[in-house]
Amino acid sequence: MNGGKGRALTEGQRAERRLGLWLCAPAALIMVVVTGWPIVYSVLLSLQRYDLRFPEDKAWIGLSNYATVLTSEVWWNAFWVTLLITVVSVAIELVLGMLLAFAMYRAIVGRGLIRTVVLIPYGIVTVAAAYGWKYAWTPGTGWLAGLLPEGSAPLTERGPAIAIIILAEVWKTTPFMALLLMAGLAVVPEELLRAASVDGATLWQRFTRVTLPLMKPAILVALLFRTLDAFRIFDNVYVLTNGSQGTGSVSISAYHNLIGGLNLGIGSTMSVLILVTVAIIAVVFIIGFGTAAPGSER
Amino acid sequence: MAEIVLDHVTKRYADGTVAVDDFDVRIADREFVILVGPSGCGKSTTLNMIAGLEDITEGELRVDGRRMNEKAPRDRDMAMVFQSYALYPHMTVRENIAFPLKLAKMGRAEMDERVERAAGLLDLAPYLDRKPAALSGGQRQRVAMGRAIVRDPKAFLMDEPLSNLDAKLRVQMRTSISRLQKSLGTTTVYVTHDQTEAMTLGDRIVIMRAGLIQQIGPPQELYDHPRNLFVAGFIGSPSMNVLPARLEEGLLRTPIGDIPLRGRLRRATEGPDVPRDVIAGIRPESFEDASLVHDTDQGGTFTGTVDLLESMGPEKLAYFTLDTGAVRSEHLAEAGGEEAGEGCQLVAQLDPKSGARRGAPVRLWYDTQAVHLFHPKTGENLTER
Numbered sequence: 001m002n003g004g005k006g007r008a009l010t011e012g013q014r015a016e017r018r019l020g021l022w023l024c025a026p027a028a029l030i031m032v033v034v035t036g037w038p039i040v041y042s043v044l045l046s047l048q049r050y051d052l053r054f055p056e057d058k059a060w061i062g063l064s065n066y067a068t069v070l071t072s073e074v075w076w077n078a079f080w081v082t083l084l085i086t087v088v089s090v091a092i093e094l095v096l097g098m099l100l101a102f103a104m105y106r107a108i109v110g111r112g113l114i115r116t117v118v119l120i121p122y123g124i125v126t127v128a129a130a131y132g133w134k135y136a137w138t139p140g141t142g143w144l145a146g147l148l149p150e151g152s153a154p155l156t157e158r159g160p161a162i163a164i165i166i167l168a169e170v171w172k173t174t175p176f177m178a179l180l181l182m183a184g185l186a187v188v189p190e191e192l193l194r195a196a197s198v199d200g201a202t203l204w205q206r207f208t209r210v211t212l213p214l215m216k217p218a219i220l221v222a223l224l225f226r227t228l229d230a231f232r233i234f235d236n237v238y239v240l241t242n243g244s245q246g247t248g249s250v251s252i253s254a255y256h257n258l259i260g261g262l263n264l265g266i267g268s269t270m271s272v273l274i275l276v277t278v279a280i281i282a283v284v285f286i287i288g289f290g291t292a293a294p295g296s297e298r
Numbered sequence: 299m300a301e302i303v304l305d306h307v308t309k310r311y312a313d314g315t316v317a318v319d320d321f322d323v324r325i326a327d328r329e330f331v332i333l334v335g336p337s338g339c340g341k342s343t344t345l346n347m348i349a350g351l352e353d354i355t356e357g358e359l360r361v362d363g364r365r366m367n368e369k370a371p372r373d374r375d376m377a378m379v380f381q382s383y384a385l386y387p388h389m390t391v392r393e394n395i396a397f398p399l400k401l402a403k404m405g406r407a408e409m410d411e412r413v414e415r416a417a418g419l420l421d422l423a424p425y426l427d428r429k430p431a432a433l434s435g436g437q438r439q440r441v442a443m444g445r446a447i448v449r450d451p452k453a454f455l456m457d458e459p460l461s462n463l464d465a466k467l468r469v470q471m472r473t474s475i476s477r478l479q480k481s482l483g484t485t486t487v488y489v490t491h492d493q494t495e496a497m498t499l500g501d502r503i504v505i506m507r508a509g510l511i512q513q514i515g516p517p518q519e520l521y522d523h524p525r526n527l528f529v530a531g532f533i534g535s536p537s538m539n540v541l542p543a544r545l546e547e548g549l550l551r552t553p554i555g556d557i558p559l560r561g562r563l564r565r566a567t568e569g570p571d572v573p574r575d576v577i578a579g580i581r582p583e584s585f586e587d588a589s590l591v592h593d594t595d596q597g598g599t600f601t602g603t604v605d606l607l608e609s610m611g612p613e614k615l616a617y618f619t620l621d622t623g624a625v626r627s628e629h630l631a632e633a634g635g636e637e638a639g640e641g642c643q644l645v646a647q648l649d650p651k652s653g654a655r656r657g658a659p660v661r662l663w664y665d666t667q668a669v670h671l672f673h674p675k676t677g678e679n680l681t682e683r
């Protein structure tokens with residue numbers, strides 16, 4: 001809300017502000033109930049020793065769950081695997097998404113068809129798609145596994161399994177990236193590109209010197225959305241490897257501790273750490289936005 | 299510096315629209331040519347074909363004798379100024395102006411020197427480190443000009459570069475563009491829909507309508523000798539008065555009196571294809587207050603009641619309504635001629651010493667030698683063929 005000049009609000013402004021608050025209130029209340037409370041509850045759980053197998057041992061233990069998790073090799077392995085999946089898949093999605101966005105935006109014939117086809121993977125439920133990939137890579141039954149040398153079972157080896165997880169993730173979410181980037185392409189005025197070509201720019205120079213800088217805010221939004229999503233990757237990993245061979249993501253670890261291990265304290269600690277990491281990523285991007293909007297600063 | 303030849307150039311868009319039809323003009327080196335015409339007549343399309351932003355459907359574009367049809371815009375060495383200015387919002391003024399030089403991989407020192415010089419010419423020096431968003435409309439326009447002149451191109455192509463400016467700034471920029479072009483001597487093609495700009499800027503005017511060239515010539519020639527009713531109505535402000543007229547033995551009967559058919563008027567009406575009913579055209583400045591004219595015999599006179607009087611300073615404009623129906627012609631509506639509701643409007647440009655008053659009758663003299671006759675169907679100027 002813009003506060004007008006100086007501190008004092010007129011009666012009208014104050015009334016408007018009050019109305020604004022009232023209008024937000026229902027949404028804010030629902031947010032508090034469905035997300036705020038679980039977060040607070042997780043933080044509370046993370047400060048306790050609380051294993052459902054030994055409920056009588058429940059106690060407040062301060063930050064020692066955090067010490068346990070942060071010194072655990074399993075956690076750090078999951079963390080680095082998640083980071084690897086995030087960085088590699090988002091990078092590939094950005095490049096592919098940009099190409100698809102151009103194809104969708106520039107297509108002269110069959111624009112509707114191209115857009116529909118591109119969006120299909122995004123319309124399929126992640127778990128269903130993940131099972132598709134799983135069967136495809138399972139020796140004996142899978143069409144993709146059949147292309148590999150006899151006797152190889154890629155989902156049972158760490159490197160190949162992570163590569164397949166990335167592949168499934170990229171296949172699934174590149175269309176989303178492409179959609180966001182296409183919205184960014186649309187904000188670049190056609191006349192600027194014409195001006196650049198008269199000024200002597202090649203197609204590539206028009207892209208790097210005009211289109212990309214003007215799209216920067218859209219690219220950052222797309223990267224932010226995708227990075228946050230990718231860091232919380234769960235479905236694909238759960239279906240494809242369930243975290244075996246050291247392929248688990250941080251969300252998988254949290255899940256195993258909470259649901260499989262019934263260790264609410266450790267599981268909640270991991271959840272809180274994921275939240276903190278995600279918040280750090282978001283803040284970094286938001287600082288990036290501040291310097292990204294072209295032409296807004298003098 | 300270049301000679302630009304458009305050799306029977308036609309543009310047909312994918313949807314079948316013929317935007318430019320058989321455009322045939324030779325633009326001399328250092329010449330300043332104006333493309334003028336109402337909106338949608340194909341001016342921008344023509345300019346874009348010269349720039350390489352639109353393909354040429356038929357015909358040939360030659361620059362200094364070399365065929366350009368297949369060349370990419372970047373290989374044509376022309377600079378363009380757009381109506382929206384098309385400044386790069388993420389670059390400073392300096393970077394905007396330097397952009398074509400940077401793409402041409404010019405050395406740092408020379409680039410800086412050229413940018414400074416262009417900025418000096420256009421009074422942009424204090425703003426070099428600003429972004430376009432922090433500039434006024436006039437300053438943005440000058441940055442767009444700077445980006446064009448900085449690289450010393452073969453030609454300047456300008457598409458309505460002044461139409462986003464307010465009236466006063468437009469007049470200022472008009473003179474500075476004119477001066478700049480003369481001092482740089484760069485061949486320039488300038489698109490506008492504003493006949494005043496066309497009249498004041500160009501060495502030659504190409505006037506277009508619905509994709510077709512109507513007439514090509516220096517401003518004064520188009521003004522004095524319009525080839526048809528469209529050109530006559532488009533060029534000149536206030537525009538030429540058009541009156542219904544009828545040819546009778548040796549006389550031209552008009553709502554402002556009978557004019558004897560002598561000399562050029564007689565020759566004009568001699569052809570076998572000349573109908574009885576024609577359109578007479580007479581410019582506002584061909585009138586004068588009869589009391590200020592020594593020899594009213596040389597010409598005609600008529601008396602009318604002044605509807606409205608505008609004192610412009612060096613002249614007065616007197617408006618009359620004649621008790622006859624207005625001329626309706628497809629050749630006028632498009633040219634932006636007055637869409638007279640009822641009655642035939644007449645504007646006379648009088649000396650400020652005239653005693654004409656609003657609501658009072660005044661006797662006017664007019665120069666019968668300045669009357670044009672137009673064919674009512676084809677719009678052809680019968681007095682100019």
Ligand SMILES: Nc1ncnc2c1ncn2[C@@H]1O[C@H](COP(=O)(O)OP(=O)(O)O)[C@@H](O)[C@H]1O
Nearest residue numbers: 311313315317336337338339340341342343344
């Ligand atoms: N890309 C296009 N496809 C089809 N028709 C077009 C296209 N661009 C312009 N036209 C048509 O061509 C004609 C000339 O347009 P334009 O050259 O922009 O006119 P002007 O600049 O004189 O106003 C107009 O009738 C316009 O509708």
Ligand SMILES: [Mg+2]
Nearest residue numbers: 338341342343
């Ligand atoms: Mg135009």
